[in-house]
Every structure is written in structure tokens, then in C-alpha cells.
Amino acid sequence: ACSSSETPTDTKTSGAGAAAGQKGGDLRIYATEPAFLLPTAGDDMPSINVIRQLYRGLVKYNAETGEAEMDLAESIESSDQKNWTVKLKTGYTFENGEPVNADAFIRAWNYAAYSPNAQNNAYFMSRIAGIDEMSSSDPDGDGPKEAPEPKAKELSGLKKVSDTEFTVELKDPFAGFPVTMGYSGFFPMADACLKDTKACNETPIGNGPYKIEGAWEHNVGITLVRSDTWKGDANDAMADKLSYRIFADDNAGYAAYQAGEIDVMEAVPSARYKEAKAQYGDTLFEAPGDTFTYVGLPLYRDEFKDKRVRQALALSIDRQPIIDAVFDGRFTAATGFVSPTFDGFRPDVCQYCKADPAKAKQLLDEAGGWKGDKLVLWGNAGVGHEKWLQAVGDQIKAALGIDYEIRVNLQFPEYLATADAKKFTGPFRLGWGPDYPVIETYLKPLYGTGGSSNNSTYTNPEFDKLITEGDSAASVEEAIAKYQAAEDILGEDMPVIPMWFGKVAALYSTNVDKFVFNKISDVEYGKITLKQK
Amino acid sequence: MTTEAPVKSPSTARFLSQLDMTAPPLEVRNLHVEFHTTSGEAHAVNGMNFVLSQGETRAILGESGSGKSVTAQAIMGILDSPPAKITHGEILYRGVDLLKLSDEDRRRVRANHIAMIFQDALSALNPVFTVGFQLGELFRKHRGMSRQASKAKAIELLDMVKIPAAKQRVNDFPHQFSGGMRQRVMIAMALALEPEILIADEPTTALDVTVQAQVMGLLSELQREHNMSLILITHDMGVVADVADSISVMYAGRVVEDAPVADIYARPAHPYTKALLESIPRVDLKGQELAVIKGLPPVLTNIPPGCAFHPRCRYAKDNCKVPPEPPHYDVDVNRVAACHYWREVIES
Amino acid sequence: MTDTPSKFGEVVLETKDLRKHYPLTQGIVFKKQVGAVRAVDGVNIQLRRGETLGVVGESGCGKSTLARLLVGLEQPTDGSIMLKGKDLSKVSSRDMRSVRRNIQMVMQDPYTSLNPRMTVGDIIGEPFDIHPEVVPKKGRIARVRELIDLVGLNADHINRYPHQFSGGQRQRIGIARALALNPEIIVADEPVSALDVSIQAQVVNLLERLQDEFGLAYIFIAHDLSVVRHIADRVAVMYLGKVVETGNEDEIYEHTTHPYSQALLSAVPVPDPALRGLRDQIILEGDVPSPANPPSGCRFRTRCWKAQEICAQEEPPLMVRPGSEHPSACHFAEERQVVGAVS
Amino acid sequence: MSDLIPSATSDEPALQSSSSEGAGATGGTASLWSDARKQLIRNPIFVISSLYILVVSSMALFPGLWTDQDPRNCIISQSRKPPQDGHPFGFNILGCDYYSHAIYGAQPSLSIAIGATVGIVLIGGTLGLLAGFYGGWVDTIISRVVDIFLSLPFLLGALVFLTVVKVQNILTITMVLVILGWTTIARVMRGAVLSAKNLDYVLAARSLGAGNLRIMLRHILPNAIAPVTVLATIALGSFVAAEATLTFLGVGLQPPEESWGIMITDHQVYFLEAPWLLIFPTTLLIGTVLSFILMGDALRDALDPKMR
Amino acid sequence: MGRYVIRRVLQFIPTVLGTMFLLHYLTSLGIQLTGNPVRALFGDRTPTPAMMAALSERLNLNDPCLTQTGNPCIGLFGERLVNIAQWDFGISLTGQREVTDIIGAALPYTIRIALIGFVFEAFVGILAGVLAGLRSGGFLDYFVKISTTLIIAVPIFVLGIVIREFVAVKFGNQLRADPNFPEIISRGFLAAGYKPDYPWASLFIPGLVLGATSLAVTARLTRTSMVENVRADYVRTARAKGLMPRRITGVHTLRNSLIPVVTSLGVDLGVLMGGAVVTETIFNVPGIGRVAAQSARTGDASVVIGIVTLAALIFLVANLLVDILYAVLDPRIRYE
């Protein structure tokens, strides 16, 4: 999940075709400062955008269809969806000459999972058996006692078979396992890299189509040049050079684009969208996205316990005018709980996700009317949520006659702490981005009992059961059917009010010959070709 | 002091050729100066007249605000204008009207021909430059001397005004000198280019009597040595009595009495002069009650019509209260008084 | 000072060996005293009822410091001030206020000594705010008007601000303020030196008139020896924090014995051109030494034409010496007529 | 306060010298305020800026006088419509009437500015007065504290304070402005008091037996107030601008509060598409800041005899 | 003079300690009031306690005093001082880099932009001030007065954005369309923000924006100071000495008028270094101001504290130097 304090904006969709253009040129890319360039640590979009060019993993996503394809893996197979065997292609090396073998993956995953290493992507290892022994918690919270050393330093679920083969044992069956392997958190790492992660973070030792030139110039830029050790698809490195220029403010980035200093800007500042569309319509790439914005409902509060109240609230909101007014139409109004770009998406799952004030009023009356005080709408501070929340509040007030107020004074850290502590007193805005291209990524963490981001505290045994069945289904198709059944339950229970999904709006310059967008893994910078002079 | 060959530009030469060395060094005729203020035009000088002859010491005497300094600055050509404006009159230096000269010529007259000493030497010296720099500057800018030569000159000047250890002190800043020494530095600066005329604007008012005696002694000594004409501006009748040859008494921007020094003290011809003399206590006499000039000096934006002194005058009659102001009556040779009733005054 | 019988009343103010040293400190964290400016260094004076004591001396000799000590603006470093027989250092702070009422001050500069934000009435009435016991609240305005009238101003001007008055008028306001508490003593620190000659006489006359009317005693500080001669009954000549000669007006001006006093008097210009070049002028060399580092022995010796070895070693006490009738602090005190003397 | 109040701090030498002048030396001083008043009403700049401020203050105090629309009454379909009949400033993003927004926006902006100014004058004034009056260790301590607060760069300091308190409302922003702004007043006040405390009339009051309190309140304060007034006026303007800048940095007022700062920040990105959304609040804001600064300038000129 | 310098340096120590304590206390209080900032790193995914603990330890956020609201955390402050004395300002929350590295990388940019702003401010400001001061009440005086007031009145971010969009982008694009136009101007000086290819030229406009406010202040201060000095007695003396008007202005008046200006410029250099928050954000200059603003928003306490400490230090040092400079320029102080 990419945690975003911003209004979820854009991300992925399939891009243009893959007909090979000409190689060469310097592709100048708008970027924001990555947190890390270590695959095990970088979990934010800016980091991943760079890591994907420096490193490659077992699986990649097809640039056109988004489908998972083997990359460094020869095959990933399982009979029970619990024990997986990974076979590797040979001949791949890291930049320093080390081979990309089973050890390269095992050592990276162990490093990520070991809690004292405090790697952000530890979370992704949590399906692998033995993860619980890799972490230990402080017995007295923040108290004086230090947390003891975890029991194990290696995941018991990872077994090397040979240099080109290893096995993975999961805690619970999960049919989507191979598909998730395209995520950058699962990329391999060189031994030299782990020996000095600090240095490796600054000058990564990758195994991908590009390598770093010089070192990471923090807050200024990162320059990648084509790697000569890359044995994979030669078309993965079309431009000679990828120059990421780091911006702190997207308006500044947009100005640089306008001044012709940038070739690709993957996210147009939302307020400049209309202007950009008018001015650069020809080089504006648009596609549906997968970031999800919702208004969570605090089910731990009495006034939200009745599902008719929740349905009524959802029915009072008319999304499209808000999207048009506040976001220049840059979102797709949500009609369900999973992204339209995903396999298994169905339109109109949520029958309460369209405006019907009359029905809303009726449902509320049936539920015995509104029992709370003023409706408090929560949002985190400083990023403009108040605007659309105000519109939402106005619509609820108009439909149901419930007066509202807006609380948008908490900065994101504290806002999240409030969420963790279940202290929201009314509907709260939150966003969600998928971790892997399986619709489960939108369901279990958000609505599963005890889910990592189940801020509404929704719990429904039937929903949980369907998810578990889906996880251990024999095929992805079967799994999707189960997940869809679970989504239907949400459509009735309405633990949250889905608002909208992002839309990708990426700008590229007239220097760009072919722009390539991958609906799963975002802009394929390596595959973009430049007009040759 | 030896003078190096002055750098003479053609225009300087032209200016020098205009001078009439037989004319008196300085003559001021019917000078009028106004200040533009928020409350109207202040008539600071209203028809100032006097003649300064060769080697003479002329005292200009008057109360605070009577226009003494303004007159001096007008002669030097250093009035701030705006707000000041010379509306009338002539200032003749050796027969040449300074007011008609070009700025450049006017500038050359300063320090070279006419120099000036100010009352408050501490603020009149630039606090951030050494005394040597400020003295030497004159030689460098007017005589084109080198830094070193001008410094030697500066030391010579400090010696001349009897500043001990001149060699060392030439590198000191003004604030490191005592009041008397500062005033002597000012004198040195004024005399540096050997001007013909020196204007001293209350040179000793800020000093103690013992120091005043030193400075006045030095000043008259140097005046004699250099055969300068001196305009001594003061309000101290004692100092004047000691050094002046003739006196112009000013009241409200106008000379009310102009006479040789002995005559004025013995037989004042203007009621203002007379009252002034009666109102000062004397150290050599244990006097009775002091005479008082009633009332206040006039406000310069609103000078009484007729004789400006009439509201305070015990001789005033009706004709004093209406324009025109009393003319300068010839009381004696070299002696004038601007009072209709000067005879009564002189006799009482 | 000798207790010669006097036409004046009893002694109202007396100082005994009064000293004020301003410490000179050095050091960065811990300041240590490295010396002192001996602004007033052992001054003994006496003032009788109805008498005027003139204090003269060059700039920096400690006249103002003495004045400030007398009115309690500064605490003496040493020595004592006896006000009507009471030692001020021993008076309890509660009594101090009422004792202090007896001695008031007139400042030098009439332009800065009046608060520009207060009306004349407020300024003259302020003493009553501070000492409410003097005049009952009801009577105050009347009393203020009375005072204004007394110093020769128009009582209708009570609500005007100081800037609406001329220098001389302002000085009268200052005098009225000093008179408000009915003091017996007024310390006037150069009350006329900021005034024009024509105005100066008005104020001097006023002070004399008030003295006659109320039997006030004045300490009259000035550097203009002519004014002092005019107004003072007795004169103290100060040099570098010390009184070098004291006596009545005639003794000091006509029979001065201390070389410094002689030089000082001779330097005063006399407004009479007839005397030009005839007066016996003594021109002193050099400047006044720093009070932080006064010369040993006699402080005047560095500028004195009579100085001998003894002057450097022994400080001459202020006492009556043979051949003269008034005290003088010179080993070689000798009468010499300088004022009006025609040599 | 790097970007914002340097006008105040750096002009200080001039101010201080004016204060010593104002408090003493010249005879003209006395008439300081009355002369100043005379000069001010004849100064067109002063008159115009006061009128402007009067207008803006009336918006803040009585918004009802200027508009009868509720700024919170929005029709989302009107989003970003240009100025038109009945809606002279057009509509904002949410389709709210922008004119009434601008009117109601005056209040938070001015409340913060006035509150902060009162705060700095009270705190800075008091501490400056104490430091200047008592001298010695009181002065040492206060001066060091002033140094400490002065060394915090204004915007960075505000960022730190506001991210610490987390709550960004009129009160906290005012407080932060006070915390970072009081030092300038304290310094000027201290300077003014130092030059006032040894003036003759203060000594005169002392010799009459006046106590410290009386001397401070009746004699020193009224004469030290002129430079403080000038500085406070200028600071007032700077604070109006500071509120907007803090909002731009994301630590300013939070909606649904409506301040000019919020209006400018929210709409700066639309300035090509819907320029009026930026122009109206910016003009109002700049006008206010300008008026206060010009007013302070005029006051300074009027109160400082040397500037005439 | 030497004594004076030593005294100023000694006075400097408590101020620095006080400033650092103030910052320390503020950030501690921030954590005490709003909880462990590590939590925010995980966004909408709740981290496991083990992860939280591991990160908190690494970031030195596990001191128990940070959970007691109001506790000044003296112990932690002591540790911090010891660390700072060893040039260790801790590590950042996001990215976990050494704060000293972050500052070290960012500082050169800030120094550059501050220098540009400073030179601009000093030259143009003084020139405008002198011209206005010489003819006080004249047209130029009014012009300088109005334009400087306007600059001060416009919030710097509005100014910055307008200049970026209209000068750098709109106007720049026109120039860039012309291939014959020198690139250093069209792509360097008129870049839309900091551009690594033109490390100095592209900082020119940001520098001007940064220096604008100070420029206005400098111009006004110079003017005031000039107006005061053109009527000074010693200027009158210089005139009486028959000096050329140019020398009277250039040497006698200016030298004295510049004393307060030079000292205020010195302080400005410190202010500029710490005041680049807005300008750096708008023009994407990777200097300490931009980093600080970003870090403050993410609650990255050690970075903010490091930068603000640095800015405060620079400011204090600038002040110290200014005081000494003042003594050098004004002999009346030097010989006290």
C-alpha cells in the first residue's frame, strides 16, 4: 500500500504498444526524493520508480496487459498454493559481477524480514513461514527495557535447493503469490550490497537494465545509464540515460516541464490539469488509475452501527460534481471497492454509491433518524482535503439535514495515530493503493477482521471466510470469484463510503517518441523512446 | 608654511583675474535668506550689510536665532537649499559677487580664500576618519599633493596649533581629542590653505573659560601672523570686547548697529545693544539688579512690522510699529544704527 | 570651613568629606574594579539659611555630581550629608521622603528637564502627587496656580505643554516645580547657562526675588563666574572633585589666593574693550587631568606655574593660611588680584 | 523573521536615534504628537492608507455591512465561474460566492495581525522597558533571551513552533507570531528607555522622590512609545502577510476558516485559468500590508523631527 | 578592541546554548504531544510493534522522557550536546541519513542562492538608497519609497510564483524558441528553477527573489541613513573645505551612512541563509530551506533541529561578526 497523505492521484494503466523505437538519448524525468534505493527499504513510489530500473525480480508485468510474466524466474510453481518452488534463469549478474542466484533472493528477503533491520518492506515477507520468529516486540512498549533479539535470523520458510532453485513455504495458502513477486520489495540483492547497505543505498549495486552514474545526489537528481551487464530484454533500456530530477513541489516541476526542462512528468499537479489538457493535450497520457479514496465510517461509534445509516450517508453523496469542481474531473467516481484497472473488477457493485437523496432520507428514517450530534468529517491537514469534504458535508446536509463540521487540523502522523487509536468521531477520509495486482489487496487489509488498515473496525465472519477461501484457491480465476463474493458483502454493509479512483495523467514532451505506461508498475521509463535527432 | 604650486585650472585663473585686490576682502550687501518651513517662510536674514576690511576682526553679535550662522553659511555657500533660499543681496569677495559664480569657482573659493570654523568641533569633524586624513585631504584635493606630503603638512599644521606630539596624534580620531584640542584641529583645518578670510562661528562657546582663553589667544595670534580678516560670530560680549575691531549687532536677521568696538560698549546707539549690555553680569563688578529685556525674540515667520525690536523696546514710539523698518542712520563715521531714536538712546 | 559669624541663619546643609567614586570595571565574566572616577572626592561645604553658595569650576570637575548627591539622585561613596542637623545616611527610609522635601533641584537645560507629555499644571503638581501630605487634594489646583503666578507666568497657561513656552519661561516652570514642596534649599545646576543673555537676567532676578521672599538657601552651580559673582554670597571653587578655595564673594573675586582660582578668574572675558590688553591674563597650559587618575599631591600642580616638589608629595589641605582670611588649598597660597586688575 | 519583518528590525538604528532625539534634545519634541497629527492629516499617503485600513477593519468587524451572502453557502456547479452580476468576485472552487469570502476573510487575517501586534507590544514592550530601566542583570538576562529568539529564522521558527503545537488556529498562529516577533519591539523599547531614563526630566522626577513605577509609567513610557508605535504599525502589516505565507507553507490557518492567506494559497495554482481567484484576495492583502507599512512610514516621518 | 571581541564571543555561548535548548525543548514537546513520528512512516498500514521499536531505537526516539508531556528531557539534551560537539546531529526519519550529510549536501545550494541574493541586495539596495537619500523628497525618492514598500508588502511566495510563471516560463519560452539566443540566458538564467546543468545561472532568479525583501529594507535603511547624514555637521565641514560634491557624498557622507547599512547587511546574510524556505520551495532549490520545510511537514525532528540550529548559528555568527565589523567601521566604538 502506498501510503499517501496526498489526495491519491494517479498511477497505472496499460500504455502504448511495445513496437521497438530507436535507442539512445537522455530521458529527463520528473521525480520526487526517494526515501531509499534499497529494494528492501523503498516502499514509496519515488523510490520504486528508480529501483525498478536498477533492479529486476522474479516477475514483471506486461507493459500492455499488465499480466505477470516471468522475468528472472524460469518458473514459480506450487501444488497447494502454500509451498512454492522458484526456478531461476541463469546468466544474470549484479553490476559488481556477483551472480543473481537463489542466495541473492534469500539473503534479500531475510534481510527485509529481520525486524532489527527495520526495513519498510518487512511487511511483504509476512506471508512467509517463520516471519514471527524474525521479530520481537518490546516487552514494555516504549519503556526502558530493550526489545530482546529475535529468535531467528533467517526465515524458516525459505530453502535453497540449488543456485538456481529455492523453495518458499507460506504461512497460509495464497494463490496470488507469483503475481506479487513483481513488487520491488522482492527484488534480489548482492552480497556486497548487504555488507554495506548505507553505501549501496547511495550507489546501488543493481541487476537491472540501468545502473547508477555517480551517486544519488540527494534532493537534486539521480542519473542512470544503460547497464552493460543486463542480459534480459534489450528493449528494457531504450534511452541511454535516465535523468531523474528531484522536485519538492509539483508546481515547480510543472513549471520546469513547461520550460522544456522535463520529458516525462508522471503526475500533473491536480490544479493544473485543465490547463495542461488544453495546452499539452497531444502529449498528455490519460488512463484510469488504481488509487482508492474512501470515507471510512467509525463502526466503533454507536451512531454508525446501523448499516442503513451508512447506506443513507453513501446515498447522499453525488461524486461527479465534486470531482469536476474540485479535481477538474481527474478521478473516476467509485462504484465499488476495487480498482477498475484490476482483473476481477465489476462496475456498480455498490448500489449505494450513487446519489439518491430521497432514498437516503427514507433509509435514515427507517433507521430511526440521525442519533448523533453534528457530523464531524475528518481529514488530514495541509493537502486540501477540506475542500471536497466540505462539498460532501454540504451534500449530506442537503439530503439528510445533518449539520456537519470539518476537522482537518491533524498532520498526517497524528491523523494516523488517531486512526490507530480508533478516535475518529465521524467519517474520516483515507486512501489506499494496491500492493500487488490481485483484487484481494483492496479487501483483506481494509475490511478483514484485524486487517492492517481496517480503520473502520469492520468485522464480518462471512467476509473473512470468503477471503481465506480465495487465498487458497487453486487458480487465480477461482480466487477472484471468491473475492468478488466478498466485495458484494461490502456493497451491502458499507463499512466505508467509496469515493473515487485516481486517474493517471502523465505529461511527456515532444522529444518523446513513444511513451510507455504499465498499468501495474507505472511509467516504464526504460521502455520510453526518444526522437533521435 | 610653504605653499606648493597650486594646481590652477584655466577657470581658476579666470576667477583670480577678476579679483580686485583693492576692494575690501568681503562686503555683504542687503542679504536676505529665507527658510521654507511647514509653518511658513522663516525670514532668517533680512537685509544683512557689512564690510570686512583687510586684517580686521569683525564680530557679529546677537542672540540665538538672530541669523548669525545663516549669514556665515551664506557667505561660505554651504547653506542647505532647500530649505534655505537666498532671495536677495550680494556677497562681494574682493569685488566679485560670490552668488554669481559658477559652482566650481565657488567651491574653489572655499578653504582657499574663505575658510570657516564651526562651533561644535566634535560633530564638525568626521568621526570615522583620522584627524590626519581630514587635514591632509585639503592638500590632496586642492593642491594635488601625495598622501605622504599631505600627512607631513597635517603634522605641521597640528604643530602650528600647538597640539603636543603631533606626529603621533595625527593618526588619532577626533573623539580621542579633548574639546579644546578638537577646536584647535578645526582651526588648523581652516588655516591650512592660508585663506584671506576666516569665519569663526562661536568657536569657543562649548569650551571652558580657561580653554577658551587658550583658543582665543591662539586664534588671534594666528590671525596676526597670517594677516587674515576675521569674522567672529558670538553672543558673548566679553569675548568680543577682547578681540574685535568692529561689531555688527544682529537682531532678527538684520544689523541693528554697526560700530567700532569701543563706541558700542561706551555709548550704544541702539536700544537692543544697550539693553544687552545692561543685562549681563560682570565678573569685575558686583552689580545691582540686572536690567531685563522684557518679552521674547521674534518668531522668524512672523517678524513684527516696522522695527522688529519695538515690542521689547522702551524707546519705541508709534512710528516704530509700522513699516518701513528704520533705516541705518549714520551715527558717526563708520558707525550706523537702525533706530529712529538713536540720539535718545546714545544720550541716556 | 570656618564658622565665621554670618548675617545668614543657621546651617541648614552641611557635607562632611563627601565622596562619590564611579567604579571603573574590567573583566569579562567576573568584573573587577580597576579604579574609580573620583567625581567628588572629599567635599566639605556648609550652607546657611537664606544664603547662596556659588560653586564654580571647569567642566568635569564634579559640580553636577555634587548636586546630584545633595538631592539624593546618587548615594555617596563616603562621607555624609547633614540636612538640618540630620545625617541623611542615618535617616530611616520612611522619614527620608519628608526630609528630602527640604531640598529641591533646578536643572540646567530647560528644554529637557520638563516632560513634554505633561501639562504645566501636571508638572508643577507632580510633587503633590508624590507627597500628598503637603497640600490637600482640593487645594492643589489653587496652589499650582499660585506657584505659576509666583514665578511670573500667566496662571491661565496651566494647561499648556512645555513646548509652548520659551526657554526662560520653561526655566521658570522648573523653578516653580522646585518650589512646590516649600523647600528651604534649592540646588540649581547651571540654571541659566542654556539661556540667552537677554533671558538669563530674567531668571537670575527671579531667583533673587524668591530668595528674598522665602528665605531660601541656594546652591548655585555655574561655570560662568560673572553670574556667580552676581548672585552668590559665598563661593566654592572646585577642581577635579575637590574644593580648592572657598570664601565670600569678595574674598574670592578680589582677594583670591589659589592659583587655579586666579587663572579661572583671569580667563573670564570682561565686556569692556577699554580693558583690552591691560588685564592680567593667566593662560593655563594643557587640559584638566582625568578624574580617574588625578595627579598625586596637589591636583592642580600639573598646570600650576608655582608648583614645587612638595606639591607632588603632599596634598594641601583646605584651610585658612596666613595672609588671607579664607580657606584655600594651596601650599603657596598668595593673594593676587586678577579681576578688574589693570597691570 | 527573515522575509517578513526586516523592515522593522533593520530600520532600527534610525528609530533609536529618532527616539533619543524625540525624547530629548530638540525643543520640537515636545509637540511631537500634536505636530505629528498636523503633519499626518496633510499627508495624502497617510490619509489614503488610513481610509483603506478603515474599510478593511469594517469588513472584519461588520462583514454584514458589506455583504448579505453567507460565504459557506455554496453551489458546487458554480465552481470557478468568473465575476458576474451579483457576484463581483466570481465563485471559488466549491462554487461559493468569492466576494463574501473575501469580506469574511478579512477577519481572521486582521485578528491574527492585530492580536500578534498587541502581543508583541505588550510582551516586547514590557520586557524592553524592564531591561532598559533596571539594567544590570535584568538587562543581561532579557537581552540574552532576546538574542535567543532573534536567532531563530522567522519562517523556520514558525514551521518548528507550528508543527509542534499541531493545532493551527487563530490563537496558535498569533502566539507563534508573538513569540517570534516580540524581540524587535523589546530591542527598540529598551533602546528608547535607555535614552529616556537619564533625561533631565526623569532625574527631576526622581529628585522629587518619585518611585520607579511612577517614573516608568508616567515619564519614560510615554516618551518611548513613539518608536514602538511606528514599529508596531509596520509589524502589523508584516503579520498580515505572514499569515498568508504560513498558509502557503502549510502551517497556516486551516479551513473551514476563511482567511485571505487561505484564499491566496488555495487559488495560486489557478492563476492562469481563473486569475480573479488569486487577484482579488492578493490585492486586498497587499493593499492592507501596504497601508500599514505606509502608515508606519508616515508616522515615523512625522514623529522624527530629523526626517522632516 | 581585543577585549571587546572576547566579550562578544563569550556572550555568544549562552545564546547558542539557549537557542539549542529552545529547539530541543520544542521538538521534544512536539513528540510528547503528538506521539512517535515513526508511526507516520507506515502510512495507512499499521506497523508491528517490533518494527516501531526497531526504528525508534535507530532514530533515538526511544527515550522514556519523550512520553512525558512537558518533560524538558535534560538528559537527552545533554546527549544531544555531546553528539553535536562531535558533529553528530542524528539521523533523519525518512531515508535515515545522517543529518550532517543532509545539511552538508544542501548547504552549498543555500550558500549560493544566499550569496546571489546578498550581492543583489547590497548593490542595488545601496545604490537605490543613496540616490533616494541624496534627493530626499524628489521623484527618485518617491519612486524608491513606493517600490520598496510594494516589495515588502507582497508576500514573497506570490512574488516568487508570479516571477516563475511569467518570467522564467512564459518569457523564457519565447527566448528559448529562438535557437540563436544564447542558451546560458534562455536556459540558464531563465530556468524555471534550479537546474543542475547551470549551477549558478539557474539560481540567479531565485536569488533575486530571495534578496528582494532585504533589498527593499536595505534601500530604505540606506536612504534613512543618508538623509540623516547629508545634514550632518561634518558634511557641512567637508563642503566648507571646498571638496568636490562627488567626494563629499562618496567619502564623507557615504562612509558614515554605510555603517548601519553594512551591519544590517551582515545580519541579512544570516537571515538569507535561514530565510530561503519559500524561495527554495518555489524554485526547487535543493537547499536547507526546502529540506527544512519538507522535514517539518513530515515531523522529521532531527533534520529540522539540525537545520534550525545551523541557521541560528549562522545568524549568531553573522551577528557577532557584524558587531566586530561595527567596531572596525566606527572608531568611536573601537577605542572604547
Ligand SMILES: Nc1ncnc2c1ncn2[C@@H]1O[C@H](COP(=O)(O)OP(=O)(O)OP(=O)(O)O)[C@@H](O)[C@H]1O
Ligand atoms: N535648516 C533650517 N530650516 C529652518 N530654519 C532654519 C534652518 N537653519 C536655521 N534656521 C533658522 O534660521 C534662524 C537663524 O539661525 P542661525 O543658526 O543663523 O542662528 P544663530 O544666530 O547662529 O543662533 P545660535 O546663536 O543659536 O547659533 C533660526 O531661527 C533658525 O531656526
Ligand SMILES: Nc1ncnc2c1ncn2[C@@H]1O[C@H](COP(=O)(O)OP(=O)(O)OP(=O)(O)O)[C@@H](O)[C@H]1O
Ligand atoms: N554615572 C557616571 N559614571 C561614571 N563617571 C561619571 C558619571 N557621572 C559623572 N562621571 C564623571 O565624573 C566627573 C564629574 O562629572 P560632573 O558631571 O559632576 O561634572 P561637572 O562639573 O558637572 O561638569 P559640567 O560642567 O560639564 O557639567 C566627570 O569626569 C564625569 O565623566
Ligand SMILES: [Mg+2]
Ligand atoms: Mg549659530
Ligand SMILES: [Mg+2]
Ligand atoms: Mg554639570
